[in-house]
Amino acid sequence: MEPGVDAVLLRIFIGESDHWEGKPLHLALVEEARKDGLAGATVLRGMEGFGARSKIHTTRLLDLSSDLPIVVEIVDSEEKVDRFLNRVHEMVADGLATLERVRIVFYRDSRKK
Numbered sequence: 803m804e805p806g807v808d809a810v811l812l813r814i815f816i817g818e819s820d821h822w823e824g825k826p827l828h829l830a831l832v833e834e835a836r837k838d839g840l841a842g843a844t845v846l847r848g849m850e851g852f853g854a855r856s857k858i859h860t861t862r863l864l865d866l867s868s869d870l871p872i873v874v875e876i877v878d879s880e881e882k883v884d885r886f887l888n889r890v891h892e893m894v895a896d897g898l899a900t901l902e903r904v905r906i907v908f909y910r911d912s913r914k915k
Contacts (some may be wrong), residue, residue, distance in 0.1 A: 804906065809841075810883045811904045812876045814890060815853065816897040819869040828872045830893060835876050838886050841909065846873040853898065877904060 820827035828845045835843045848871030850860040859869050876883065883901070890899055 804909075807879075807906045809877050809904050809906055810880045811902050812883050812887070812890075813900045813902075814874040814876075814894060814897060815899070816872050816874070816894060817853070817859065817869045818847070818872050820872075820894075820896065822893045827893065828874050831874050831890070834889050834893070835886060838882070838889070840876055840882055840886060841878040843874060843876045846875065847871070848873065854896070877906075 814831060816827050816831075818826075818828075822830040832843045832845060848859075850858065851871035852858045853871075859871060876886070878886075887899070
């Protein structure tokens with residue numbers, strides 16, 4: 803991805819206990835994104851949150867949840883992300899996905915010379 807290029811950010815909000823074909827859903831999504839040749843993916847684990855059912859999931863000691871919020875973020879061209887969204891629809895039973903336009907500032911690997 804080149805600097806100055808317009809791209810899209812896909813955010814997938816799921817729960818830590820969500821699975822796909824026997825493995826954690828966030829891991830399966832990252833593996834599928836890599837297989838599809840997307841630029842990269844990041845998984846963020848939330849401290850607290852709630853979703854469609856309005857049940858709060860938290861890391862607070864008294865209310866400790868085993869289903870904390872997870873956000874998978876993927877940035878790439880709109881075309882590649884749109885193709886990948888077909889797979890996301892298959893894999894995510896409960897959750898939320900959003901898209902927003904972003905501009906690439908830099909995408910580099912200092913080890914590549």
